[in-house]
Amino acid sequence: MVVKSNSPGDFDKRISGLRRSLPQIIAVTVKNILLLAYGMTIGFPTILIPSLSGGNPHEKIVLEPEAISWIGSANYLSVPLGCLLSGAITQPIGRRRAMQLVTTPFLASWLLYHFSTEAWQVFLALCLTGFAGGLLEAPTLTYLAEVTTPNLRGVLASTSTVSIIAGILIEFMLGTFLHWRNVALISCSVPVLACLLLFCVPESPYWLISKNRLEDARKSTAWLRGWLEVEDVEKEFNELVEQLKRTSRSQAAEEASEEGQSTFNKKLKKSRQNLSMYTKKPFLWPFGLVSFVFALGHFSGMTTLQTYAVNIFATLKAPIDKYYATIILGIAEALGCILSSILVHFVGKRKMNFFSLTGTAVCFFVVATYAYLIDVKALQIASKHNELDTENRSWLPLTFLVGAAFFSHSGIRILPWMLIGEVYYSKIRATASGFSGAMSYIFGFLSNKVFFSMIASFTLPETEGKTLFQITEHFAGGPKLDNKVNNFVRMRKMKKKNLENGRVNKAFDGEDGEQANSKF
DSSP, X not given: OEEEOSOTTOTTOEEEHHHHHHHHHHHHHHHHHHHHHHHHHHHHHHHHHHHTTTOOTTOSOOOOHHHHHHHTTHHHHHHHHHHHHHHHXXXXXXXXXXXXXHHHHHHHHHXXXXXXXXXXXXXXXXXXXXXXXXXXXXHHHHHHHHHSOHHHHHHHHTHHHHHHHXXXXXXXXXXXXXXXXXXXXXXXXXXXXXXXHHTTSOOOHHHHHHTTOHHHHHHHHHHHTTSOOGGGGHHHHHHHHHHHHHHHHHHHHHHHHTTTSOHHHHHHHHHHHHHHHTTSHHHHHHHHHHHHHHHHHHHTTHHHHHHSHHHHHHHTTOSSOHHHXXXXXXXXXXXXXXXXHHHHHHHOHHHHHHHHHHHHHHHHHHHHHHHHHTTOOSOOOOOOTTOOOOTTOXXXXXXXXXXXXXXXXXXXXXXXXXXXXXHSOHHHHHHHHHHHHHHHHHHHHHHHHTHHHHHHHHOOOOOTTOOHHHHHHHHTTSSOOOSOOOOHHHHHHHHHHHHHTTOOOGGGSHHHHHHHHHTO
């Protein structure tokens, strides 16, 4: 396939479609390495949590369950702060330099992980990774939009999420075979690689024109359109310049209409106009819709599963090593993203969301029923690496948890990010997108932070046939009750048998135990 050059003076020159597309693909791929680095920071807590939970006697840092819940959520909490500063940093220094700047906190966080000796250092590294992820939002989204042509923009945009999921999968794989400190050290290479490769791709021509760097903008456009000569892209370049001039003239006319007003009154009027746009239906309805879909995605269970995957697989007795199970989980997420990217253009977002929600709900319902039947009392926090007993193992929970990962990432976890760029009108799109992205990370923080509290609150023990002493001890934090109904006759037989074997002291058993206890 070949297409003609856009140059007005060289219409006979023919450029292949591959040559026109390849520079844009390369530029977006380099940008995606940064998103890969961010995905690795999201996947890292999954291998960090079991390592710091007390299962390894040689580990310097050991955390309590409350602190563990913060490991799974602290990075999400600091992302909105980065989002707020992202646009302010991107416009003055440019898209490419902003992306290179973000590699610094990524590198610092990985080094902090590797050399950490105190818990606060781990939490600081978590906050740094979240902050860096927020800083990424404006330069990566803007760069993608400004260096691609309309026919490639949608396809290349879908690779962003795939890159993040790939980063998560890489961390799962590294954590299976290496100590978490070594994983952190290896992960340092990705932001360094991204920073170096960004020198090899051009800055956005839009930004260069806005800074009146016209010759650099010509070279950038020529590079992105197939490594052409500057003269071959003169027509497209002139169109870009004219578009930006029209925008500048519109802003100048708006300022001229306010001539004669004081600076304070101008700023006050502009602030009121800007705020009023966010109190009207064109913002509130889309914002409510996107926020609702983000809430569904995070509270459907997948965010928590992704963070506590190792512990959940250990608790539900996966038939393979729990770290290998996380790799399968990551592969399922990646396959779901790829399927979503392909089918959404044919099926539509609405049907894909219903398909995703239904499949995810069925999978988690089956796993919940299985957990109830095998009498899971609490999440297994501390466990040894590669510890695997052969009793009561089943493929059922592993299969359906992997199924939930696939279904959720084929729709409800991915499509809200596509909606953000479509549901807001142009004048508020940038800011509204930032608000929506911040809501996503807030929901992610909440879903992980309240996980342990929900386990403690929603676990309803079976009290039928249990002694009052056993029940009060359960709710006081002592030995946990199982979900079996204790039949009176069976209890008597077991008590008699235990007494005969010398395993039970009658003074502390059953009703006698309660009476003995009441004397003290």
